[in-house]
Amino acid sequence: MKLVTSEQMRNIDREAIDIKKIPSLELMENAGRGIAQAIIQSLFYNINNRKVIIFCGKGNNGGDGFVVGRYLFQAGCEVTIYYPSPENKLSVDASENCNKAKKLNINMHEIDSIDSLPNNLAADFIIDAVFGNGFAGAPRGLLGDMIEYINNQDITTIAIDMPSGLNADNGQYEGCVVQADYTFTLALPKLGMYVSPGRELSGEIKIIPIGIPDDVTENFNLKTDLLTTQKISSLLPSRKPDGHKGDFGKILCIAGSSGLTGAAILTAKTALRSGCGLVKVACPHSILPTIASSVTEATLAPLPDVKKSGHLALRGLGELLELANDNDAVIIGPGLGQHYETKELVKRFVARCDKPMIIDADGLNALVKFTEILKEKRTQCVLTPHPGEFYRLTGNKASNDIQKRITQVSSFAKEYGVVLILKGSPTLIADTDGKVALNPTGNNGMATGGSGDVLSGIIGTLLGQSVSAYDSACGAVYIHGLSGDFGTEEIGARSLIAGDLVDYLPEAFQFFEL
The missing domain is CATH 3.40.1190.20 (Ribokinase)
Incomplete structure (x- = not known):
C-alpha cells in the first residue's frame, strides 16, 4: 500500500479525471458511498435510527460529507447536516451533492455561526467533512469554529479523508485540529496520518477505495510504502x-x-x-x-x-x-x-x-x-x-x-x-x-x-x-x-x-x- 503526500494525491486525482476521464462527481459518489458502507459494516451492527451529525466545509471534502449523509439517510439514519453560508460559495461538486441531499428532505442547516447550535449535541456519532487532503495553515472563521465545536462534543467522531486541520504531509497542525476516533481516508493513506501528532489525532484509520485505476497510481512511481497486515x-x-x-x-x-x-x-x-x-x-x-x-x-x-x-x-x-x-x-x-x-x-x-x-x-x-x-x-x-x-x-x-x-x-x-x-x-x-x-x-x-x-x-x-x-x-x-x-x-x-x-x-x- 503506497503512502502519498497531498501533492501526490492531487496529481493522482487529476490524472484519473483528465486522462482516464473519470468524472469528479463519480469519484465523490464512490467516496461517500464507500464511507457510508464502511460505517454501517464496521462500526454499527444496526444503523437504523442512529443519529448522525455531519459538518461539511465549502470544498470537495464537504461534498463527500453530503454524499455520506445521503447514503446514511437512505440506510435509516437520522441525519443532520450543517454547512457554511452562503451556499453559493460551495465548490461545484459540493453544491451538486448539497442539492441532492436536500431533495431527500434531510435535515440540513446553512449556518454563518455556531452560536445557534446547542452546547451539547445528541448524536451517536459526528462526521467531520470540513477540510480534507491538501489543507495547510490555521483554520479560521466559521470553519475553525466548527472544528472547535466538534472537539467539544463528547461523541464518537469520524473524519473524512483527514482530520480537519491536519497537514497531510507532516502530521502537524496550526491552531486547531479535529481529534478523530476514526479516519476514513480516500484512495490511499496520507503520510501525515502516521506521524505524531497526526497518528494520535487520526484514531483508527480505514482506507476507502474510490475507483481510481491501479495503473494511475503506478504511473507516479511512488517510493514510500505503508506496511500492512496483508503485506x-x-x-x-x-x-x-x-x-x-x-x-x-x-x-x-x-x-x-x-x-x-x-x-x-x-x-x-x-x-x-x-x-x-x-x-x-x-x-x-x-x-x-x-x-x-x-x-x-x-x-x-x-x-x-x-x-x-x-x-x-x-x-x-x-x-x-x-x-x-x-x-x-x-x-x-x-x-x-x-x-x-x-x-x-x-x-x-x-x-x-x-x-x-x-x-x-x-x-x-x-x-x-x-x-x-x-x-x-x-x-x-x-x-x-x-x-x-x-x-x-x-x-x-x-x-x-x-x-x-x-x-x-x-x-x-x-x-x-x-x-x-x-x-x-x-x-x-x-x-x-x-x-x-x-x-x-x-x-x-x-x-x-x-x-x-x-x-x-x-x-x-x-x-x-x-x-x-x-x-x-x-x-x-x-x-x-x-x-x-x-x-x-x-x-x-x-x-x-x-x-x-x-x-x-x-x-x-x-x-x-x-
Missing part, C-alpha cells in the same frame, strides 16, 4: 509440517560483554521465540556462565577475552568466521561493548562474512568513521540504528521532517547497498534500491532498554529462514511493534519492558495465522 502475512515463511530444526534457520548471535549480558540473552531468546530452529551465542568466555544459565535452549561458543576483560578479542576472528559459515544468518553487535579490539574484530568480520547479517548497537558503533567497510561486504546486510546511532554513523541528525527523513534513509541505503532500519516514531525501512517503507505498529511503551535487541532477534530469524533482507526487516519491525501493542493493551505502556516484547511475540505471530 507482512505474505512474506512470512510457512512451516513445513514435517520440518526439523534445521529447516527453520540457524542463527549465530555475536553478542554480549561484561555488564551487557542482557543484550545477548534478549536477542537469543527472541530468535528462539520467533521460530528459529537453532541459535548459537558467540560471546567472551568469561560471561558464558551468565548467558548459559539464562538461555538454556541456545548453544554457546566461548571466544577469547581481551585480557579477561569480558570483551571479544581480535584473535577470535577466524573462529567467528568459521562459526558464521555453519549458520544461515548472523546477528552482530548487541551488548558487545566498545573495547578497541572488539571494534576492530567487528570491522574485519563485516568485510569478510559471507552470510546475511544484522548489524546492531555496538556493531554499528564499531563502524563509526568506517562506513566504507559496508561497501566491501559480501552479503545482504541490515543495519538497525536509532537516531543517535544514525547521527554517529553519518554525521547528520535524523531530520524531524518526515519527508526529509525518508530521503535520508533512502540515500544511505542506496549509497552503501544495505537495508537500513531507522528506528523511531514512525520506524522507516529503506532498501538498497532506495524504496522506503513506514511501519504503523508500536507505541511509546517500547522506548525501553533492550527493545532493539528484541528487534534484531526477529530480523535474524526471518533472515535465517531465507526471507530477503528487506522483507525480513519489514516483517520484523511490524511484528516487533505489534508485540508492543499487544503488551501495552494488556499491561500499559508505562510498565512495558523488553522482556515483555518477547513474551507477547507468540500473540503477534498468531495474529497472522488465525
